[in-house]
Amino acid sequence: MISTAVWRIREALSVLTKKKKTLAASEQELFMYDDWEDIGNEVLTN
Secondary structure, three states: HHHHHHHHHHHHHHHHHHHHHHHHHOOOHHHHOOHHHHHHHHHHHH
């Protein structure tokens, strides 16, 4: 049950990071979300 919740959170974060990258106006904004990208990285690569 916990692992399912973690997977859903990671999936949600990966969607958010994609939107943030699309909306980001500068590399500085992208840098702010690098940590979030690392958290959702497994979902993005699978």
